[in-house]
Amino acid sequence: PPNLQLVEEDLGLERVNCRAKGASSGFKVAILGAAGGIGQPLAMLMKMNPLVSLLHLYDVVNAPGVTADISHMDTSAVVRGFLGQQQLEDALIGMDLVIIPAGVPRKPGMTRDDLFNINAGIVKTLCEAIAKCCPKAIVNIISNPVNSTVPIAAEVFKKAGVFDPKRVLGVTMLDVVRANTFVAEIMGLDPREVDVPVVGGHAGVTILPLLSQVKPSCSFTQKEIDYLTDRIQNGGTEVVEAKAGAGSATLSMAYAAVKFADACLRALRGDAAVVHCAYVASEVTELPFFASKVRLGRNGVEEIYPLGPLNEYERAGLEKAKKELAGSIQKGVSFVKK
Ligand code: NAD
Numbered sequence: 001p002p003n004l005q006l007v008e009e010d011l012g013l014e015r016v017n018c019r020a021k022g023a024s025s026g027f028k029v030a031i032l033g034a035a036g037g038i039g040q041p042l043a044m045l046m047k048m049n050p051l052v053s054l055l056h057l058y059d060v061v062n063a064p065g066v067t068a069d070i071s072h073m074d075t076s077a078v079v080r081g082f083l084g085q086q087q088l089e090d091a092l093i094g095m096d097l098v099i100i101p102a103g104v105p106r107k108p109g110m111t112r113d114d115l116f117n118i119n120a121g122i123v124k125t126l127c128e129a130i131a132k133c134c135p136k137a138i139v140n141i142i143s144n145p146v147n148s149t150v151p152i153a154a155e156v157f158k159k160a161g162v163f164d165p166k167r168v169l170g171v172t173m174l175d176v177v178r179a180n181t182f183v184a185e186i187m188g189l190d191p192r193e194v195d196v197p198v199v200g201g202h203a204g205v206t207i208l209p210l211l212s213q214v215k216p217s218c219s220f221t222q223k224e225i226d227y228l229t230d231r232i233q234n235g236g237t238e239v240v241e242a243k244a245g246a247g248s249a250t251l252s253m254a255y256a257a258v259k260f261a262d263a264c265l266r267a268l269r270g271d272a273a274v275v276h277c278a279y280v281a282s283e284v285t286e287l288p289f290f291a292s293k294v295r296l297g298r299n300g301v302e303e304i305y306p307l308g309p310l311n312e313y314e315r316a317g318l319e320k321a322k323k324e325l326a327g328s329i330q331k332g333v334s335f336v337k338k
């Protein structure tokens with residue numbers, strides 16, 4: 001594909017890339033792992049987002065192909081591709097938001113934690129580069145196991161002396177998206193009108209839907225609560241099994257990632273009342289990281305909301321969730337400290 005830089009130099013057309021040089025307003029967003037199952041549809045959807053002026057697509061394979069393809073879309077964001085470790089820093093310089101879906105996905109029979117050995121190192125390396133090149137960027141972490149990769153990112157930033165707990169967010173939006181869908185399905189509602197808070201973390205029992213706080217207010221039978229809790233906690237496994245070895249959720253995840261990234265960008269722009277669940281450094285429980293509703297603003301996480309009143313079922317779920325989360329957090333922290 002033609003290199004825009006060369007086209008510009010050859011033709012002397014300063015204007016070819018003037019928007020990419022910051023002449024237009026809008027945010028600069030990088031996707032790390034942009035050629036993957038999530039990365040590609042995520043890149044496409046971010047190219048369609050009018051808040052994005054510059055979109056950097058980084059991967060260790062196939063970034064030029066994905067970039068050439070997406071750059072032909074007639075939307076305003078300028079797209080640039082970056083291939084391999086030697087181009088990572090260029091991909092990151094000046095970014096406002098960095099989204100990380102890099103890493104291996106599950107196959108049937110695996111837990112998210114089984115991905116730790118490969119993905120922990122990937123996230124560590126990427127975050128070291130973020131700490132160096134764009135330490136003020138908001139970072140959205142998708143790579144699993146999120147319960148450990150977010151603590152890994154935090155430790156890397158601490159080591160580099162640039163950790164800002166407001167700017168590092170684990171993306172749990174897919175749990176909320178699923179919960180909204182499944183609740184809407186059984187209650188006969190439009191999923192767009194349903195809001196289910198999902199707290200805790202992003203794996204099995206650490207995914208804790210608070211069905212007593214669903215909006216609009218719904219009254220569920222115990223059977224419905226058991227069904228919904230189990231389906232929301234195992235939504236990822238449902239997709240992994242259906243894909244039968246070909247990976248995990250990619251399209252619904254790209255949708256959820258864009259919903260969350262768009263919220264981060266609107267908050268950066270100064271919009272008020274941008275509230276979503278995310279897995280962040282938190283004092284909501286005794287654990288150092290926890291997913292709950294947060295208000296996003298110009299600096300990232302501006303406010304973390306308490307869990308609100310829980311019923312007995314949810315209190316029992318919370319205890320189970322915290323037990324597993326504690327181990328996953330410790331594992332992530334030790335990985336960087338060792
Ligand atoms: P995939 O294998 O299709 O794509 C991953 C991409 O990451 C590939 O293009 C690969 O080349 C790239 N990559 C590998 N090492 C890299 C590195 N060092 N730097 C940059 N890129 C690198 O996988 P996928 O289906 O897109 O899933 C990606 C990750 O997202 C997995 O860990 C998966 O478990 C996780 N995931 C999280 C959620 C969530 O809700 N948070 C949902 C779905 C998937």
Ligand code: LMR
Pocket residue numbers: 105106112144174202235236237239240248249
């Ligand atoms: C999901 O919830 O779909 C992701 O975490 C991917 C997975 O492994 O289940």
